[in-house]
Amino acid sequence: MSDETGSVSEAEIAVHWGEEAYFTPPESFVAQANLTDRDIRKRYSLENFPNYYEDFANLLSWDRKWDKLLDSSNPPFYKWFVGGRLNVSYNCIDRHLEKYRNKTAIHFVPEPENEHIEHVTYQELWVKVNEFAAFLRDKVGVKQGDRVTIHMPMVPELPVTMLALARLGAIHSVVFAGFSAKACAGRIVDSESRVLITMDGYYRAGTLLDHKEKADVACDEASAEGQKVETVLVWQRYPGRYSSPTPLKAGRDLVVNDELPAFRGKRVAPVSVPAEDPLFLMYTSGSTGRPKGAQHSTGGYLSYVTWTSKMIQDIHPDDVYWCMADIGWITGHSYIVYGPLALAASTVIYEGTPTYPDAGRPWRVAEELGVNIFHTSPTSIRALRKAGGGNPEKYNYHFKHMTTVGEPIEPDVWKWYHKVVGKGEAVIVDTWWQTENGGFLCSTVPAVDKMKPGSAGPPIPGIHPMILDEDGNRMPAGTGKAGNICIENPWPGMFQGIWHDPDRFVATYFTKYNKNPKSKDWRDWPYFAGDGAMLAADGYFRILGRIDDVINVAGHRLGTKELESAALTVAGVAEAAVVAAKDDIKGVMPEIYVSLQPGVEANAAMAKKVSDAVAKEIGPIARPRKVWLVPDLPKTRSGKIMRRILAAISNNNPDTGDITTLANPEMVEQIQKIHQAG
Numbered sequence: 038m039s040d041e042t043g044s045v046s047e048a049e050i051a052v053h054w055g056e057e058a059y060f061t062p063p064e065s066f067v068a069q070a071n072l073t074d075r076d077i078r079k080r081y082s083l084e085n086f087p088n089y090y091e092d093f094a095n096l097l098s099w100d101r102k103w104d105k106l107l108d109s110s111n112p113p114f115y116k117w118f119v120g121g122r123l124n125v126s127y128n129c130i131d132r133h134l135e136k137y138r139n140k141t142a143i144h145f146v147p148e149p150e151n152e153h154i155e156h157v158t159y160q161e162l163w164v165k166v167n168e169f170a171a172f173l174r175d176k177v178g179v180k181q182g183d184r185v186t187i188h189m190p191m192v193p194e195l196p197v198t199m200l201a202l203a204r205l206g207a208i209h210s211v212v213f214a215g216f217s218a219k220a221c222a223g224r225i226v227d228s229e230s231r232v233l234i235t236m237d238g239y240y241r242a243g244t245l246l247d248h249k250e251k252a253d254v255a256c257d258e259a260s261a262e263g264q265k266v267e268t269v270l271v272w273q274r275y276p277g278r279y280s281s282p283t284p285l286k287a288g289r290d291l292v293v294n295d296e297l298p299a300f301r302g303k304r305v306a307p308v309s310v311p312a313e314d315p316l317f318l319m320y321t322s323g324s325t326g327r328p329k330g331a332q333h334s335t336g337g338y339l340s341y342v343t344w345t346s347k348m349i350q351d352i353h354p355d356d357v358y359w360c361m362a363d364i365g366w367i368t369g370h371s372y373i374v375y376g377p378l379a380l381a382a383s384t385v386i387y388e389g390t391p392t393y394p395d396a397g398r399p400w401r402v403a404e405e406l407g408v409n410i411f412h413t414s415p416t417s418i419r420a421l422r423k424a425g426g427g428n429p430e431k432y433n434y435h436f437k438h439m440t441t442v443g444e445p446i447e448p449d450v451w452k453w454y455h456k457v458v459g460k461g462e463a464v465i466v467d468t469w470w471q472t473e474n475g476g477f478l479c480s481t482v483p484a485v486d487k488m489k490p491g492s493a494g495p496p497i498p499g500i501h502p503m504i505l506d507e508d509g510n511r512m513p514a515g516t517g518k519a520g521n522i523c524i525e526n527p528w529p530g531m532f533q534g535i536w537h538d539p540d541r542f543v544a545t546y547f548t549k550y551n552k553n554p555k556s557k558d559w560r561d562w563p564y565f566a567g568d569g570a571m572l573a574a575d576g577y578f579r580i581l582g583r584i585d586d587v588i589n590v591a592g593h594r595l596g597t598k599e600l601e602s603a604a605l606t607v608a609g610v611a612e613a614a615v616v617a618a619k620d621d622i623k624g625v626m627p628e629i630y631v632s633l634q635p636g637v638e639a640n641a642a643m644a645k646k647v648s649d650a651v652a653k654e655i656g657p658i659a660r661p662r663k664v665w666l667v668p669d670l671p672k673t674r675s676g677k678i679m680r681r682i683l684a685a686i687s688n689n690n691p692d693t694g695d696i697t698t699l700a701n702p703e704m705v706e707q708i709q710k711i712h713q714a715g
């Protein structure tokens with residue numbers, strides 16, 4: 038476990054959760070489930086690798102079948118379905134038209150409760166995607182392979198934009214709308230985007246936010262870093278009305294809703310791309326300051342999310358499926374947009390805050406739309422529970438299936454989710470995976486495996502995880518000890534690499550446990566996930582949390598280095614160290630310890646400046662719970678900041694470990710006093 042970031046404390050808490058009793062999947066669920074084969078993991082054993090991945094690819098419509106299922110000649114760079122060609126928007130829309138033309142593809146729920154819910158049928162989605170793709174191609178000049186940055190909120194125009202780009206074979210890079218202009222700029226620069234697609238405004242917790250403002254700042258910042266954005270496309274939250282106080286910039290900005298009428302009736306043939314062409318980039322935090330662009334493929338990615346959506350989410354075309362994540366994160370890409378639409382389901386997009394205007398909102402939406410599959414994070418579940426739960430029993434909805442994702446879920450919270458939200462009727466899957474993985478890696482198969490609160494469960498069929506100790510030895514099941522979870526085999530959903538940075542890809546995910554960098558055998562290249570985990574005697578994995586310099590706040594990954602460098606932008610700040618502090622709702626939250634330059638006064642205004650700088654540089658989700666102004670940070674004699682000690686203090690853990698080797702051991706007591714004084 039890390040001794041630097043404080044994630045050790047989170048892990049320790051999880052390790053001490055006791056073993057829980059199993060819950061059995063309800064018969065009614067099993068009777069209708071897509072996957073009931075109890076031998077599935079035997080069929081998908083390593084002896085049969087990689088052939089079983091044909092089943093995944095066979096869920097898609099290919100323009101040309103692959104010649105080679107897996108090319109593993111250059112590990113850890115793998116090519117899946119080599120020679121195959123397909124188009125993602127065809128698979129998510131066109132192929133459903135014959136049977137499901139009039140079926141709802143997207144239910145859009147605006148945050149203001151007095152606005153009508155919009156139901157977009159597959160036919161309508163097809164028309165919108167075609168017209169927008171024609172506009173992108175013919176007016177904006179977007180071509181196959183171009184990268185386009187999207188900074189949009191939770192509105193149906195977001196999947197329309199993604200699918201239109203995919204139709205053209207262009208690569209999208211969606212930036213979470215809550216991220217700052219600066220974060221958006223960094224992603225524009227790294228992906229070399231010439232086009233930015235945004236929206237004028239959107240609702241969040243009752244306020245219509247000005248979102249266009251961020252596009253202007255992002256373009257200025259990007260151009261200062263050498264990447265000029267030539268075109269900004271602005272969707273209108275209310276078509277026909279511009280809802281932002283920020284003016285349009287002539288020559289650069291185009292209002293999409295004004296342009297589209299010229300493309301009415303235009304159709305764009307889906308560009309048939311090689312399976313290995315990238316579909317999108319998704320930036321995620323790592324242990325250095327620079328977010329990395331996880332590059333996902335077309336054929337492998339779509340096969341993987343479609344199979345897992347069908348078998349683990351148990352999505353049928355008749356289901357109304359609601360994942361409350363944001364499309365700006367990987368969960369939203371895989372399990373709001375691509376997986377559900379590839380299966381012709383109806384997917385719900387909710388614009389706003391789940392507890393707005395009250396905690397009953399999700400249940401009113403579920404009742405009104407007949408949602409029967411529900412997917413959210415432990416943070417949202419904890420927030421709903423704290424807000425009193427919103428009385429789910431008052432609303433007439435029935436979930437057959439519920440998902441939790443993004444963080445470890447406490448067994449108590451799991452049981453509340455099961456009993457109160459699921460009314461004791463729903464099966465639950467606790468799905469563990471990461472941005473880099475494309476789709477789920479560990480989860481129960483809902484009709485086959487029993488549920489165990491607090492444990493993600495066995496591997497997804499076909500995935501072969503193992504727990505390795507620091508020296509690379511495989512740890513047996515049932516020891517009660519934690520180690521590093523790794524995946525033995527490649528899988529089609531796994532990212533192809535970090536955009537423009539193959540060395541960082543190898544160094545971050547493979548070097549730790551690769552014994553021979555020249556080896557051409559995939560067995561020598563286990564994927565190192567960066568999570569601590571335990572394997573129980575029953576084969577269930579319990580994920581304990583990050584072991585690197587990443588803090589998982591409300592299921593969102595934040596790099597401690599990113600927060601620290603944001604704090605250092607404040608004049609007068611000398612040094613900054615970020616730690617993860619346990620939080621009742623969000624799992625953990627960042628706290629920042631800051632030392633000031635000589636002569637700078639430590640006061641509340643200064644602490645606020647640091648906090649504001651972090652929110653501005655990264656986004657409000659990164660705002661620290663507390664900024665501690667301290668005379669100096671505890672350091673080793675070689676000058677290394679001891680974050681472990683600060684984490685113990687933030688978590689009210691009296692055991693700060695051995696401090697005798699510090700250069701300034703007296704600091705520990707002083708900081709403890711500052712902490713106690715609040």
Ligand code: WTA
Nearest residue numbers: 442443444445467468469470471472580583
């Ligand atoms: C954590 C989100 C415990 C984990 C899909 C991982 C989880 C990081 C779970 C990835 C889970 C995700 N139980 N921890 N079910 N799911 N995590 O890239 O630490 O935003 O490494 O992907 O979230 O976060 P990311």
